[in-house]
Amino acid sequence: xxxxxxxxxxxxxxxxxxxxxxxxxxxxxxxxxxxxxxxxxxxxxxxxxxxxxxxxxxxxxxxxxxxxxxxxxxxxxxxxxxxxxxxxxxxxxxxxxxxxxxxxxxxxxxxxxxxxxxxxxxxxxxxxxx
Amino acid sequence: xxxxxxxxxxxxxxxxxxxxxxxxxxxxxxxxxxxxxxxxxxxxxxxxxxxxxxxxxxxxxxxxxxxxxxxxxxxxxxxxxxxxxxxxxxxxxxxxxxxxxxxxxxxxxxxxxxxxxxxxxxxxxxxxxxxxxxxxxxxxxxxxxxxxxxxxxxxxxxxxxxxxxxxxxxxxxxxxxxxxxxxxxxxxxxxxxxxxxxxxxxxxxxxxxxxxxxxxxxxxxxxxxxxxxxxxxxxxxxxxxxxxxxxxxxxxxxxxxxxxxxxxxxxxxxxxxxxxxx
Numbered sequence: 001x002x003x004x005x006x007x008x009x010x011x012x013x014x015x016x017x018x019x020x021x022x023x024x025x026x027x028x029x030x031x032x033x034x035x036x037x038x039x040x041x042x043x044x045x046x047x048x049x050x051x052x053x054x055x056x057x058x059x060x061x062x063x064x065x066x067x068x069x070x071x072x073x074x075x076x077x078x079x080x081x082x083x084x085x086x087x088x089x090x091x092x093x094x095x096x097x098x099x100x101x102x103x104x105x106x107x108x109x110x111x112x113x114x115x116x117x118x119x120x121x122x123x124x125x126x127x128x129x130x
Numbered sequence: 131x132x133x134x135x136x137x138x139x140x141x142x143x144x145x146x147x148x149x150x151x152x153x154x155x156x157x158x159x160x161x162x163x164x165x166x167x168x169x170x171x172x173x174x175x176x177x178x179x180x181x182x183x184x185x186x187x188x189x190x191x192x193x194x195x196x197x198x199x200x201x202x203x204x205x206x207x208x209x210x211x212x213x214x215x216x217x218x219x220x221x222x223x224x225x226x227x228x229x230x231x232x233x234x235x236x237x238x239x240x241x242x243x244x245x246x247x248x249x250x251x252x253x254x255x256x257x258x259x260x261x262x263x264x265x266x267x268x269x270x271x272x273x274x275x276x277x278x279x280x281x282x283x284x285x286x287x288x289x290x291x292x293x294x295x296x297x298x299x300x301x302x303x304x305x306x307x308x309x310x311x312x313x314x315x316x317x318x319x320x321x322x323x324x325x326x327x328x329x330x331x332x333x334x335x336x337x338x339x340x341x342x343x344x345x346x347x348x349x350x351x352x353x354x355x356x357x358x359x360x361x362x363x364x365x366x367x368x369x370x371x372x373x374x375x376x377x378x379x380x381x382x383x384x385x386x387x388x389x390x391x392x393x394x395x396x397x398x399x400x401x402x403x404x405x406x407x408x
Binding site for chain 2: 001002003004005006007009010012013014016017114115
């Protein structure tokens with residue numbers, strides 16, 4: 001596997017020290033990393049999965065609309081950040097790999113690196129009251 | 131191809147009796163490709179003596195700057211080949227997010243810091259990193275590596291093999307258990323299986339605790355990084371200006387004893403050369 005861009009490496013290293021959940025994907029939406037606080041909400045340790053294609057992680061961590069109905073993928077903040085290149089925020093539900101449904105608020109933004117390289121997107125999120 | 135070290139010191143020149151063996155000049159390494167072409171890695175104070183030593187047969191000079199900290203550019207104004215319009219001289223180096231390479235270099239190459247302006251020199255500027263680029267008979271890859279401000283490392287490939295140059299590099303920054311997997315390690319792809327890796331070795335293990343984030347490696351981290359990258363020969367470089375020759379010998383020996391690499395480790399000494407692929 002090729003080495004990731006330095007901006008992603010540094011962001012992962014920062015994320016490992018943060019107490020807020022962080023979820024990092026590449027330009028194709030494939031999962032690169034999530035940190036320990038995210039593991040608690042996603043119900044699965046990153047070390048057990050490693051990097052995952054978008055289709056795989058979206059099946060394991062099922063995002064829903066806030067009311068629990070199926071979510072349109074284009075409505076998800078992370079997808080918006082990836083596809084529009086602009087920050088996005090939103091509320092949604094997520095069913096983790098442990099089968100538990102949680103409500104979260106998400107702020108996502110594109111990872112635009114040095115020289116305006118598109119490196120993917122990052123989501124930071126919080127668990128909220130349902 | 132012959133690699134010659136003209137400046138091995140980091141941060142600031144450190145001449146004196148205590149640095150005679152490894153040298154006091156700041157970063158500058160010569161890759162003598164042939165009698166017509168020379169590639170120069172950084173333009174620290176060591177480049178002044180290199181300028182006096184090059185033969186009259188040189189027609190092309192490529193200076194690859196890793197970054198624009200003073201210890202890597204201070205010798206530029208004293209390198210006569212930048213004032214020889216009949217030669218093909220190119221400076222390669224990183225822009226920043228908001229300034230071109232020319233704008234950044236001109237901050238130093240202009241009064242009051244220096245009497246000669248960059249625009250008065252006979253030199254082409256090319257920005258890195260970008261796509262791989264070719265020099266005659268060579269393929270050069272550059273990429274950002276961990277160090278404050280835009281900083282690149284270089285991988286130079288030719289019929290002689292692969293030389294990788296990362297004089298200022300802190301791949302262990304923020305890593306609890308260094309090294310991580312190759313894909314999450316700064317500089318890995320540049321250094322992977324290099325025949326010669328010239329790498330930052332500024333600090334001792336004990337010193338690092340108070341210097342995290344300053345952009346440099348400990349000697350142990352350097353050896354661990356080289357092991358991860360499966361290099362064939364490691365050349366510690368960019369020595370702390372306070373490190374005496376005897377201190378350096380002891381510190382590197384300790385790092386080697388701790389990490390037990392299977393490849394040779396040869397600290398760069400000013401004036402010393404390594405022949406590759408001859």
